[in-house]
Amino acid sequence: MARLAGPGVLIGAVLAAALIGAIMLLILGANPLSGYGALFDGAFGSTKNLANSALKAMPLLLVGAGISVAFRTGVINIGGEGQIIAGAILSTLVVLAIPDLPRFLLLPTAFLFGAIGGAIWGGMAGALKSYAGVNEILSTIMLNIIAVQIMNLLLRGPLMDPGEIERGSRIPHTERLSTNADLPILPGGTRLHLGVLVAVAMAVLCYVVLFRTTQGLRLRASGHNPFASLYAGMSVKRNVVLAFVYSGAMCGLAGVTLVFGSEGHRLATDGGATTFTGAAGFNGIVAALFGGLHPIWTIPASFLFGALLVGANALQREVQVPAALIQALNGLVVVFVVGSLQARLRLSRAASEMGREDELSDTDAADGERTSGKAVPP
Amino acid sequence: MSDFLTVSVLLATIASAIRLATPFLLAALGETIGQRSGVLNLGVEGVMLLGAYGAYYATLRTDSVMFGILISLVVGGVMGIAYGVVTLALRAEQGISGIGIFIFGLGLSDLLFQKQVGTPTPIDGLGDVAIPLLGDLPVVGEVLFHQNALVYVAFLLVPVLWFVINRTPFGLNVRAVGETPEAADSLGVSVNRTRYITIIVGNAMAGLAGGALALELGIFQQNLTNGHGFIAIALVYFGAWRPIGVMAGAMVFGLVSATVLQWKTLGIVVGTTASIVGMFPAVLTILVLVLVSRRTGQPSALTRPFQRGH
Numbered sequence: 001m002a003r004l005a006g007p008g009v010l011i012g013a014v015l016a017a018a019l020i021g022a023i024m025l026l027i028l029g030a031n032p033l034s035g036y037g038a039l040f041d042g043a044f045g046s047t048k049n050l051a052n053s054a055l056k057a058m059p060l061l062l063v064g065a066g067i068s069v070a071f072r073t074g075v076i077n078i079g080g081e082g083q084i085i086a087g088a089i090l091s092t093l094v095v096l097a098i099p100d101l102p103r104f105l106l107l108p109t110a111f112l113f114g115a116i117g118g119a120i121w122g123g124m125a126g127a128l129k130s131y132a133g134v135n136e137i138l139s140t141i142m143l144n145i146i147a148v149q150i151m152n153l154l155l156r157g158p159l160m161d162p163g164e165i166e167r168g169s170r171i172p173h174t175e176r177l178s179t180n181a182d183l184p185i186l187p188g189g190t191r192l193h194l195g196v197l198v199a200v201a202m203a204v205l206c207y208v209v210l211f212r213t214t215q216g217l218r219l220r221a222s223g224h225n226p227f228a229s230l231y232a233g234m235s236v237k238r239n240v241v242l243a244f245v246y247s248g249a250m251c252g253l254a255g256v257t258l259v260f261g262s263e264g265h266r267l268a269t270d271g272g273a274t275t276f277t278g279a280a281g282f283n284g285i286v287a288a289l290f291g292g293l294h295p296i297w298t299i300p301a302s303f304l305f306g307a308l309l310v311g312a313n314a315l316q317r318e319v320q321v322p323a324a325l326i327q328a329l330n331g332l333v334v335v336f337v338v339g340s341l342q343a344r345l346r347l348s349r350a351a352s353e354m355g356r357e358d359e360l361s362d363t364d365a366a367d368g369e370r371t372s373g374k375a376v377p378p
Numbered sequence: 379m380s381d382f383l384t385v386s387v388l389l390a391t392i393a394s395a396i397r398l399a400t401p402f403l404l405a406a407l408g409e410t411i412g413q414r415s416g417v418l419n420l421g422v423e424g425v426m427l428l429g430a431y432g433a434y435y436a437t438l439r440t441d442s443v444m445f446g447i448l449i450s451l452v453v454g455g456v457m458g459i460a461y462g463v464v465t466l467a468l469r470a471e472q473g474i475s476g477i478g479i480f481i482f483g484l485g486l487s488d489l490l491f492q493k494q495v496g497t498p499t500p501i502d503g504l505g506d507v508a509i510p511l512l513g514d515l516p517v518v519g520e521v522l523f524h525q526n527a528l529v530y531v532a533f534l535l536v537p538v539l540w541f542v543i544n545r546t547p548f549g550l551n552v553r554a555v556g557e558t559p560e561a562a563d564s565l566g567v568s569v570n571r572t573r574y575i576t577i578i579v580g581n582a583m584a585g586l587a588g589g590a591l592a593l594e595l596g597i598f599q600q601n602l603t604n605g606h607g608f609i610a611i612a613l614v615y616f617g618a619w620r621p622i623g624v625m626a627g628a629m630v631f632g633l634v635s636a637t638v639l640q641w642k643t644l645g646i647v648v649g650t651t652a653s654i655v656g657m658f659p660a661v662l663t664i665l666v667l668v669l670v671s672r673r674t675g676q677p678s679a680l681t682r683p684f685q686r687g688h
Contacts, residue, residue, distance in 0.1 A: 149660075324492060
């Protein structure tokens with residue numbers, strides 16, 4: 001998996017996707033140049049736009065850093081969406097229960113319970129894989145659907161803003177949550193808040209855990225070669241659960257930042273599957289793959305994809321092409337990045353031995369088993 | 379609840395279960411043939427969304443349901459060619475490329491819908507076709523033989539696919555390629571050509587499954603499929619890679635969906651409880667996967683790209 005990093009290919013993947021995007025813009029009757037111009041301007045054109053890009057990148061980074069840990073342990077976590085929601089729900093419940101706690105206690109408590117919520121939701125997928133042999137790709141997708149339904153249930157029921165019930169408008173969102181849990185705005189006159197710093201700090205933490213601790217070595221070993229890890233006395237099953245717990249906790253934190261850093265300072269939905277998360281659970285995967293599954297490189301990668309998503313709105317305003325275009329292109333970037341893997345592998349073989357850890361996971365069979373639900377030895 | 383337990387309501391529920399099972403069945407049968415040849419396609423959901431939009435848009439513009447169906451097949455087939463190039467020619471990791479296809483389909487179907495249609499406009503979906511003679515049978519005729527054409531197609535494909543996989547030279551190739559591609563290759567079977575065919579057919583069926591869903595509902599919206607494609611993949615495990623088992627699984631999900639719908643219509647579930655029953659299919663999928671996890675019969679070469687000399 002480490003082989004995914006490689007600036008040439010990554011730039012190539014984005015350029016290829018951008019080219020296809022340009023063709024699509026032409027087909028949809030828009031001028032690609034003015035479209036991309038608007039996108040670039042909307043993403044990077046001013047301090048305010050840059051700040052918005054960073055804010056959009058924040059959940060992608062948290063999800064992406066967590067997903068790097070999961071992928072390197074050999075498990076595919078597509079449950080970011082559900083884990084974000086689980087973290088958002090649990091932290092919201094806690095803040096609703098103890099709204100008067102002073103800020104310096106309430107905010108950390110919200111983050112803690114957000115992480116716990118995400119960790120539980122992720123851990124379930126890990127436990128299902130390790131102890132019941134359930135393919136994690138399918139279980140995480142199903143857990144996403146369940147989480148969305150729980151959120152809808154709570155926001156249309158017990159958690160609905162009493163004001164909404166009084167007015168009879170019944171918009172599915174909570175009341176404005178305690179001001180003591182607001183993420184403090186950073187100085188500089190933008191909307192940037194503490195959540196952005198938390199995201200960067202967590203990415204660094206993921207890097208340290210993954211590459212500078214024994215536990216991280218165990219996780220990566222389980223991902224590289226589960227059978228050798230088992231032979232070396234590690235519990236691969238336990239590592240799989242742990243990877244999901246870490247990964248889920250990161251997504252849960254993303255949920256916290258989305259609730260307490262939102263402009264309305266509340267948990268809100270319109271019933272759609274990805275409206276609350278903004279599809280961060282999926283786009284975080286794109287950012288992580290683009291960052292070579294390395295938490296530190298995921299920082300700039302997230303910023304890039306956050307900027308693209310912000311720019312997409314400007315593109316929509318300017319040339320009347322829906323922002324969903326960028327979502328579609330993100331999917332293509334994923335396909336191009338993994339698609340270029342083999343071609344690069346052949347190049348790198350020809351160019352001689354590249355890196356030690358890269359070679360460990362070099363066999364196609366090991367890659368295959370990762371997704372087939374058989375990766376955990378008995 | 380007592381309203382639900384009347385003969386006419388139960389029969390209507392079964393009839394609707396068969397109809398609702400159809401998209402699951404089409405997609406899962408397509409996934410079955412792909413997996414039997416050793417290729418895992420996790421992009422079913424995305425392909426279904428594109429097929430659904432294609433069928434919806436074509437029907438909306440031409441008023442021809444047949445044209446809509448044709449478009450969903452073509453869209454699926456094109457996605458199949460693309461997925462084939464990525465996983466066979468480029469030998470990309472199948473799990474992650476499938477997720478890429480899913481994200482792509484989710485975005486593109488939403489983009490095209492917003493740009494080309496905008497406001498949800500209902501279309502006339504598939505009409506029911508009564509089968510002569512069989513349709514006149516009491517009770518059974520009403521339930522089984524007054525369905526839309528795609529229902530018949532989907533259920534007829536079960537024996538057809540069984541026959542193709544188990545009783546034809548091509549099916550033998552598919553199984554050989556899915557179990558031991560090296561041996562198949564040494565006997566002169568083109569591994570990748572066989573897989574291209576199964577992937578294209580499988581994706582065309584996923585596109586058709588999406589079309590069936592859109593034409594059944596008569597509408598398109600963002601993320602219309604909401605997990606149908608992923609459940610279809612789970613059904614392949616449930617059915618132990620056999621068409622008949624896949625059909626049984628699809629019927630279970632059809633029954634659950636139909637019951638939920640019927641309960642909503644009868645007012646047995648209202649308001650927030652609708653969210654609880656909305657979780658049923660997802661919870662059921664996880665339970666099913668737990669139950670079948672020890673199941674054997676997974677093609678040995680599943681997800682393993684083939685490369686001569688390895």
